[in-house]
Amino acid sequence: MEKSPVILANDLGIGYRMNKREKRVHSHLSFQLYAGELTCLLGANGTGKSTMLRTLSASQPPLEGELLLQNRPLSEYSEKERSRTIGIVLTDKTQAGGLTVYELVALGRQPHTGFFGRLQKNDHTLIQEALEAVGISHKSRAYLSELSDGERQKAMIAKALVQECPLILLDEPTAFLDVVSRIEIMTLLHNLALEQNKAILLSTHDIEQALVLADKLWLLSKENGLQCGVTEDMILSHRMDDLFARNEILFDYAHGVYYPEVKSRRFIVVETPNDILLHWTTNALNRHGYACLSPEEQQNGLPRLKVKSQNQLLYTTNETQKEFISFEQLLQEINNDTTKK
Amino acid sequence: MKSKGLKYGIALTFIILVLLGANLLFGSVHIPANAVWSILTGHAVEKASWSFIIWESRIPQALTALLCGAALAASGLMLQTAFNNPLAGPSILGINSGASLGVALVMLAGGGTIATGVFSLSGFFSVILGAFIGSMIIMGVILFFSTLIKSNIMLLITGIMIGYITSSAISLLNFFATAEGVHSYIIWGMGNFGGVSLHQLPYFAGICVAGLLFSILLIKPLNALLLGTRYAENLGVNIRRTRNLLLIATGLLTSVTTAFCGPIAFIGLAMPHVSRLMLGTSNHNSLLPVTLLTGGAIALLCNLICVLPGESGVIPLNAVTPILGAPVIIYVIVNQRKIQYFN
Numbered sequence: 001m002e003k004s005p006v007i008l009a010n011d012l013g014i015g016y017r018m019n020k021r022e023k024r025v026h027s028h029l030s031f032q033l034y035a036g037e038l039t040c041l042l043g044a045n046g047t048g049k050s051t052m053l054r055t056l057s058a059s060q061p062p063l064e065g066e067l068l069l070q071n072r073p074l075s076e077y078s079e080k081e082r083s084r085t086i087g088i089v090l091t092d093k094t095q096a097g098g099l100t101v102y103e104l105v106a107l108g109r110q111p112h113t114g115f116f117g118r119l120q121k122n123d124h125t126l127i128q129e130a131l132e133a134v135g136i137s138h139k140s141r142a143y144l145s146e147l148s149d150g151e152r153q154k155a156m157i158a159k160a161l162v163q164e165c166p167l168i169l170l171d172e173p174t175a176f177l178d179v180v181s182r183i184e185i186m187t188l189l190h191n192l193a194l195e196q197n198k199a200i201l202l203s204t205h206d207i208e209q210a211l212v213l214a215d216k217l218w219l220l221s222k223e224n225g226l227q228c229g230v231t232e233d234m235i236l237s238h239r240m241d242d243l244f245a246r247n248e249i250l251f252d253y254a255h256g257v258y259y260p261e262v263k264s265r266r267f268i269v270v271e272t273p274n275d276i277l278l279h280w281t282t283n284a285l286n287r288h289g290y291a292c293l294s295p296e297e298q299q300n301g302l303p304r305l306k307v308k309s310q311n312q313l314l315y316t317t318n319e320t321q322k323e324f325i326s327f328e329q330l331l332q333e334i335n336n337d338t339t340k341k
Numbered sequence: 342m343k344s345k346g347l348k349y350g351i352a353l354t355f356i357i358l359v360l361l362g363a364n365l366l367f368g369s370v371h372i373p374a375n376a377v378w379s380i381l382t383g384h385a386v387e388k389a390s391w392s393f394i395i396w397e398s399r400i401p402q403a404l405t406a407l408l409c410g411a412a413l414a415a416s417g418l419m420l421q422t423a424f425n426n427p428l429a430g431p432s433i434l435g436i437n438s439g440a441s442l443g444v445a446l447v448m449l450a451g452g453g454t455i456a457t458g459v460f461s462l463s464g465f466f467s468v469i470l471g472a473f474i475g476s477m478i479i480m481g482v483i484l485f486f487s488t489l490i491k492s493n494i495m496l497l498i499t500g501i502m503i504g505y506i507t508s509s510a511i512s513l514l515n516f517f518a519t520a521e522g523v524h525s526y527i528i529w530g531m532g533n534f535g536g537v538s539l540h541q542l543p544y545f546a547g548i549c550v551a552g553l554l555f556s557i558l559l560i561k562p563l564n565a566l567l568l569g570t571r572y573a574e575n576l577g578v579n580i581r582r583t584r585n586l587l588l589i590a591t592g593l594l595t596s597v598t599t600a601f602c603g604p605i606a607f608i609g610l611a612m613p614h615v616s617r618l619m620l621g622t623s624n625h626n627s628l629l630p631v632t633l634l635t636g637g638a639i640a641l642l643c644n645l646i647c648v649l650p651g652e653s654g655v656i657p658l659n660a661v662t663p664i665l666g667a668p669v670i671i672y673v674i675v676n677q678r679k680i681q682y683f684n
Contacts, residue, residue, distance in 0.1 A: 092568075107568065110577060
């Protein structure tokens with residue numbers, strides 16, 4: 001069965017219009033966003049991630065092109081309809097420290113409640129469910145100001161959930177969070193997309209987590225515009241190289257991380273019994289200015305390093321052969337060599 | 342949460358009733374309690390002047406104080422939420438002084454013929470109109486700056502600067518005005534809940550109650566605004582319309598109270614904090630009603646303190662409100678790390 005997209009954009013131009021002047025950020029963007037999928041929007045600072053999210057949440061109008069939300073132009077939605085269709089989570093500082101978690105999440109029911117915002121039984125049930133879905137129902141009576149940053153973000157996500165929107169947009173939800181909270185939030189969003197069949201789009205700088213949990217990647221850069229696709233397709237078709245238009249930043253396809261380019265004229269042949277040792281040996285040597293070659297591409301006259309284990313490192317040059325019991329000793333020797341020459 | 346608001350609401354209503362009674366009982370003229378009771382229940386008392394004092398002076402004054410306090414506290418709370426700034430208030434943002442400027446223009450340009458004590462109906466409305474236009478202009482200016490200035494502290498300082506500018510405009514007006522005009526303006530500037538006579542009271546009360554009802558209708562968007570404008574917008578709040586409505590409500594409340602009672606400081610700034618600290622919530626569902634009540638209660642208390650010297654005279658209102666209000670603000674600033682609604 002063909003799923004219809006929650007968001008569909010054709011030849012969209014985004015940017016700001018101030019009086020008569022136009023500050024265009026991107027043109028000719030075409031993309032779709034589907035329910036049940038977690039999509040991560042990646043891009044360097046200043047490439048227009050926030051502009052994109054603001055356009056999708058109708059905080060600013062597109063400059064041109066077609067933008068459909070559930071097969072209807074976004075501009076035709078009334079404020080009320082929009083508030084029931086798009087839920088947002090921001091990193092804005094709020095004044096809500098004096099509200100309890102429950103009260104905050106209850107605010108998410110505003111698009112559905114009457115003039116005075118009185119909550120019905122059904123509303124309370126939904127709030128309770130949302131609190132449980134994000135895993136902070138035990139804190140429902142705590143003040144927002146008493147929460148950690150991660151818990152606050154979860155509360156905001158619960159607020160977006162009770163809005164009962166098919167689409168949730170999050171602007172850097174994991175900024176300011178520690179590793180544990182980042183993983184928790186991303187896993188939570190992934191599960192929510194799947195279990196509650198939501199279309200979730202988030203912007204993030206946390207590429208590591210995005211590559212693990214995103215169903216789709218949206219790569220935004222000034223040079224290449226927006227490139228969309230399933231995470232693994234994007235990686236294996238080498239799209240990650242285009243994300244940062246800097247030659248000295250490279251993408252490690254084996255490990256899914258970016259690293260600085262190794263600038264060195266010195267080479268060393270490295271031989272290890274497993275990939276973990278190879279990875280970290282290369283890491284150490286790169287940092288000290290050596291590029292590593294594998295035994296297959298061996299050239300004569302180059303120093304060789306044979307790492308049997310963490311404490312058995314055999315270093316051979318034309319003149320000598322030394323065995324070290326730690327990377328500390330090895331690196332000391334290598335640096336001595338460098339200074340001698 | 343709801344029950345806590347209700348509990349405080351009932352307690353405050355009781356306190357207000359006691360204070361209302363005390364306000365009728367005490368004044369610069371000594372009237373025995375049983376005489377006050379007889380007058381209120383419509384019986385004749387030994388001195389006709391007593392009956393006149395109660396009906397023409399103390400009752401309107403007490404009701405004015407109650408409404409004024411509630412109006413100022415409500416506008417303070419709305420401003421604090423709208424500007425996303427716990428230190429906003431009608432007096433800090435210069436809205437009071439805008440109203441003052443409007444009143445000064447009417448009073449001083451009128452050469453002292455229009456004084457608060459001797460209102461004709463047209464004079465009454467021209468003073469209100471002056472105050473309303475003055476406060477709305479300042480509110481508009483502040484709102485304009487709030488789109489340019491992102492930092493809340495900077496916005497407050499801008500408000501204070503605007504307050505200075507209007508003050509010097511008022512000083513200039515004073516310089517060129519007649520002695521009678523200056524005199525009635527200075528008396529007005531000291532603040533006094535006695536400026537509303539019994540036959541003006543229905544108009545004053547009508548405008549105040551309308552403004553207060555208006556503020557109660559804004560509870561839902563006010564709660565959404567606690568999350569900031571972007572979140573509020575996402576919750577279906579029309580930011581521009583809500584801001585305009587808040588502008589009108591606070592402008593109305595501040596200008597009508599300022600026109601009649603003078604620029605009263607600190608009630609609008611401090612009472613929302615007292616209520617938040619009491620209730621332990623920023624939720625306007627209970628906070629707004631309780632703020633109205635604390636505002637009314639504190640204004641009655643201030644009025645009572647003003648007449649404490651008895652026959653030797655009346656203390657100016659603006660000498661009393663800062664003594665009660667300023668310590669609250671200092672307490673809040675000193676303890677801001679411990680107070681939830683700051684974080």
